[in-house]
Amino acid sequence: MQTLLDKNFFDIFGLDETFGLDQGGLRERFRDLQRKYHPDNYATASDAEKRISAQYAAHINEAFTTLKDPVLRARYILSQHGISSNEHTHMDTSFLMEQMELREELEAARSINGGMTALMKLSDKVSKDYTAMIADLEATLDDPSEPGLERADQLVRELQFFDRIQQEIEEAEEAYL
């Protein structure tokens, strides 16, 4: 018996496996599924049904979390094509140089007086690059050819660097809040 737990994340929501998915539709279907499977619906049911409902609800949450985030979604699509990114981790030298410069800017913003403005500027710059890369990723992933997938994998790994630095900027901002 195939259960919800065996389904592809896109199939769970009855959505086509594309990177540029309809976020509103995803959220709506997520709610419909949780209306059905959430443990609150099984408060008076048998323990067997309670256990399964908790398992399903957790799985639906995981699928939703994965699909709503662009980087996680891309990573998931790549894994469906048999590409898992941890195996080859060499990064382009020029990309690494850029990242080091961003980090230096972050350090500088951290140490100056009134660094909040500098941090916000840096954050804007990072999110602009991020958005551009997401657009790039969408074009690449929705036409998956062999070199296309490799390029997408590259982009996802670069985006993970951006995610990390964005997080560090936020942490630095919190020190000023």
Place this chain on the structure above:
Amino acid sequence: MALLQISEPGKSTSPHEHRLAAGIDLGTTNSLVATVRSGTPVVLDDENGNALLPSVVRYLADGQPQVGRVAVAAAVGDPHNTVASAKRMIGRTISELKTLHDVLPYKFDNESATIPRIITADGPRSAIEVSAEILSTLKKRAEQSLGGDLTGVVITVPAYFDDAQRQATKDAARLAGLNVMRLINEPTAAAVAYGLDHGSEGKYAIYDLGGGTFDISILHLHEGVFEVLSTAGDSALGGDDMDRLIAEWVLEQCPCELAGDESEATFLRQLLVVARQAKEALTGQDSTLIKLTMPGGDSWSTQLDTETLNSIIDPIVDRSLLPCRRVLRDAGLNQDDLDGVVLVGGSTRVPRVRERVEEFFRTQAYTDVDPDKVVAIGAAIQADILAGNRPAEDMLLLDVIPLSLGLEIMGGMVEKIIPRNSTIPVGKAQEFTTYKDGQTAMSIHVVQGERELVADCRSLARFELRGIPPMAAGSGRVQVTFKVDADGLLSVSAKEATTGVEAEVSVKPSYGLTDSEVEQMLRDSIDYAEEDMHARLLAEQRVEADRTIEALVSALDADGERFLIEEERNRLSAAIQSLRLLRDGKDVDAIKQSIEALNNLSEPFAAQRMNAGIHEALAGHNINEFNESK
């Protein structure tokens, strides 16, 4: 939603049977109980017409502890035996209590104990037991008012409560003999009371400043689904802190010297009382007179005006605005995306709080439901649904965990497994490898918090996975699984999976009480000293047996022929029959085992019913890839 009006598993309660259920707001300062009566949520009053039960318990050398107003009246005269604000202590260790900058007038019995106990005239008492006294007072109130035993309750906790604090609250409920159907977060409960009352749709911030805890949550309300987008807070920030700052201010003004003896505790209690009275007076006027009886017996008085009050309490409000920024960011929103902000908790009556919150969120605050009662009302609505009195599809709460959960890795660092603001229930597994040749055990340390270093996070549990077959370093693979249930409670398991030899261990975090500890506490407590433990356990198992049988019978009625062949149906019927026989007997363990056996036997049937539902759940949509599951 028309598509959900199909007969569904788990919604089998017959429409005529009304189960008694209640929502309990277990507060730092006051506690309340509410229920839904003929479709309308109401807060239940005590025999004197008071809804609020002060969360204060006074222990006496002989006789029942006093709870509520009587205890408050005695607090100034008997500070060491009168426990207030137990919620600030629940689920915390003694060292944490000391860093909370709380001036606790209590003496603790053992500095090294996992669960701190206050020395009282009636022996050492933990915050769990104090909370249980409050809960059982509310239980009695509800059962008298409703005229029968409660089937179950929903208890609210601050959204920012960590796993230890949630577990401890649930333990307190067990001690009070309550069946907890669900723990829900206070701001979410408030949103339910508001949302259902106003039919609101959109994104709202719920700012909940109580006596001792602060929560801020952002929710998206849509067609009866209450989805929490993010939550943050401070589980040790509230009106108590304002009182303390006002008291400090008064102390600076008054020409008194603290003697450092027994009279000091009494005087400090009095200071806190007048400080609170002044704060409350200033919600309606611009200036108030503070009067004190000095340690020497002389009286003294001073004026406090609004402007001074505002400058005294501003640091508290400032501290609350930091988490407000964080929730907006975590939800990916800014102030202008919100449809409104709702004020909850008694401390939001302070005009300065309202003013600053409106200024921060750039919007008018909703305050039209009594901020003291709104949480209990929301809990009562959820309790009514979980008890089966109201169709579950009317409303669904999708809540999150407030703090990240992780594991200690090499170098005292934290590896996050489940990030904060993950929707619950949630489960995640992560693989770790052995780092030494021939390593046969792995020590697993579970922590909660946002910081990178283990030392800065809350330690939840430590356990060891043993019996790993000796292998070369790096080839042993241990999978650690985290599961957080719908109450927000964590369980962790680990197994080694490379060689096919599996070792597995499940833990409840270490601060939780074990079953035998709860039983011991029950035996010790005055309430149950006369009662036969066996009778109580038997009654519990009988209720559980009835529930299991009822659920399965109605499932079989609905779908038995659809999914099961005759032989399977007969096997289940036989198992039901044997549980029925045992249920009428007196063997607690036999009933327990029979319930478990029935649950295991019916699991495939439950799974089939559940899977059939997926098509129905999405039936309102145009599904492109509609593959029949077989």
